[in-house]
Amino acid sequence: MCPWVAASGTWIRAASRKFESATLNNPNRRSPTTGFFNDFTREYTQSAAFASVDFDIIENLTLTLGTRYYDIENSFRGANMGSFGCKVYGNGLSGPCPRSNGTNVDEQPDNTNTTDGFRSRANLTWRITGDALVYATWSEGYRPGGFNRGSACGAKDPQTGINQWCFPTSYESDDLTNIEAGWKTSFWAVGRSSMARSTRKSGRTCRLGCSRRNWASRTCSPS
Numbered sequence: 001m002c003p004w005v006a007a008s009g010t011w012i013r014a015a016s017r018k019f020e021s022a023t024l025n026n027p028n029r030r031s032p033t034t035g036f037f038n039d040f041t042r043e044y045t046q047s048a049a050f051a052s053v054d055f056d057i058i059e060n061l062t063l064t065l066g067t068r069y070y071d072i073e074n075s076f077r078g079a080n081m082g083s084f085g086c087k088v089y090g091n092g093l094s095g096p097c098p099r100s101n102g103t104n105v106d107e108q109p110d111n112t113n114t115t116d117g118f119r120s121r122a123n124l125t126w127r128i129t130g131d132a133l134v135y136a137t138w139s140e141g142y143r144p145g146g147f148n149r150g151s152a153c154g155a156k157d158p159q160t161g162i163n164q165w166c167f168p169t170s171y172e173s174d175d176l177t178n179i180e181a182g183w184k185t186s187f188w189a190v191g192r193s194s195m196a197r198s199t200r201k202s203g204r205t206c207r208l209g210c211s212r213r214n215w216a217s218r219t220c221s222p223s
Helices: none
Strands: 004-007 010-013 036-058 061-082 102-104 112-129 132-143 153-156 163-166 174-189 191-204 217-220
Touching: none
Parallel strands: none
Antiparallel strands: 004 010, 036 061, 036 217, 061 102, 061 112, 112 132, 132 174, 153 163, 174 191
16 A cells, blocks of 8 residues: 555545555555655664774883774665645645655665774873873774665756756765874872863764764654
8 A cells, every 4th residue: 555645634645656665664644634754764783893902012001902893784765755746835725746746765776785894993001100191092983874865956057957966865884083192190189080181183084973873773753
């Protein structure tokens, strides 16, 4: 069964053939007050293994080396749908739907992707005294790729009328390299206190920041 959407209280079957193959959590038609909804399922699986080793170069100088291997499988299924194209602007009434409004993500060519690799870390710590140390760290990070809800184009050439840019239906994983140096110390004042300071320099590609998500699956409920 294909989902239905409503515009101004009138039920409109939204491009039934276009959405027949969509993987939907709720394939039934929505209420008359629903003009737009998302019904997506994203599956995300990550397997990983890591190792870390400390080397005491001298008694108070320690080198730490570590690495992490990861393997990610990522998929996106479902559809979004709306009745916006059925509205006759200016009088508040609904008219015929000249086109399907929404995206069947199951039919996108890139709704599944995989990636794997290593991300590593090195740290050097010098314990000056029992209450003070300095350190330097080099580390790598990443953020998994993902998907957009369809694509759209814009920025038409004023002479040819051809779109100059389209945003992609998916995006790749991005990477981050972090270099950090700092010191930590503690002292006795009123009770025990501590101080720390660090300086970081990060190089990144694509997007700002780095985060990890480790959930087996996630369902985006219709809204």
